[in-house]
Amino acid sequence: MTDGVFHIPVIETERLVLRAPRESDFKTFADFYGSERARFVGGPTTPELAWRILAMETGHWLLRGYGRWIVEEKATGLTAGMVGLFNPEGWPEIELGWDLFNGFEGRGFATEAGRAVRAHAYEAMGLPTLISVIKPGNTASMAVAERLGAIREGVFQHERQGPMQVWRHPAPAALKAGAA
């Protein structure tokens, strides 16, 4: 019986492991989504809504064949964030998205995980391009986009969250040539 079985690759970087979401990630996920830090990604929300978001992020893998990984810090085994490819119905195109959970910001984890996911998307999946969607005012996220060499190119009007900045990542050929 193969229905419902889906394989999510594990990606390792120097300090991080990217793996499938699971229910034990929920508390950390809900703490982030319940905090002011989630104001740029649709929060703050109740734990009930956070659970549905985590379920949605997980189901995204089966519906699209790709999705966002839980980022685990190798040194501690702690759930540190969620980074990966996001493209629900109504999204402009495949996004490289990153959230760092509370207490894991400021250490370059989003950049490290984002770079690894982008390499996976270009090399293993053969994607030709990627965007990142960032809410105005989210300067920490913009700094990650800049470190990854992405360039701001326009605005996406989200039906619930309003206007969002679209940042374009360097294409695979540009990355090979040495950008970001």
Add this chain to the structure above:
Amino acid sequence: MTVALSPTPVLETDRLVLRAPAARDWAHWRDFFLSARGQWIRPEGTPTEEAAWRGWAGVIGHWVLRGWGPFVITTQQSDRGLGLVGPWAPINWPEFEIAWSIWAPEHEGRGIMAEAARLARDHAFRILGWQTAVSYIDPENTRSVALARRLGATPDAAAPFPGTPPITVYRHPKPEDLA
């Protein structure tokens, strides 16, 4: 290295096949979610395709996070999804629920849901080990109320429910009373 999301059982009767929700069910779920029939299961307000997609991804994710979840109802003749039935309990749900939705009116009236719900409830009791089960139903959803009663469920006025009233909690017969 890879990891598997949850493998899922398949439940069968002579007529029906209950299987895991999948990407190929998306369009049928969406049409249901956006139709008037979807009013009983979706958030208040004007339904959108975006919300429908996130809802369907959430149904699939429920299986992964819990290790169990609701089944898509199909027949022995066709894999086309007709509805959803079975175990449902997102975080902080007061109790484990047997939930159901038939996606299009032409599939009502043939006893499909009663048959499917009995099968899913039996699975929850025998395989998942539930000791009791409820169904949360808006009293205006008369078809659903009729089905609950047909399954032997009765109102439990003392039981808590999720969301905003009015909602009737229908409690199913205990496993030993169904045997």
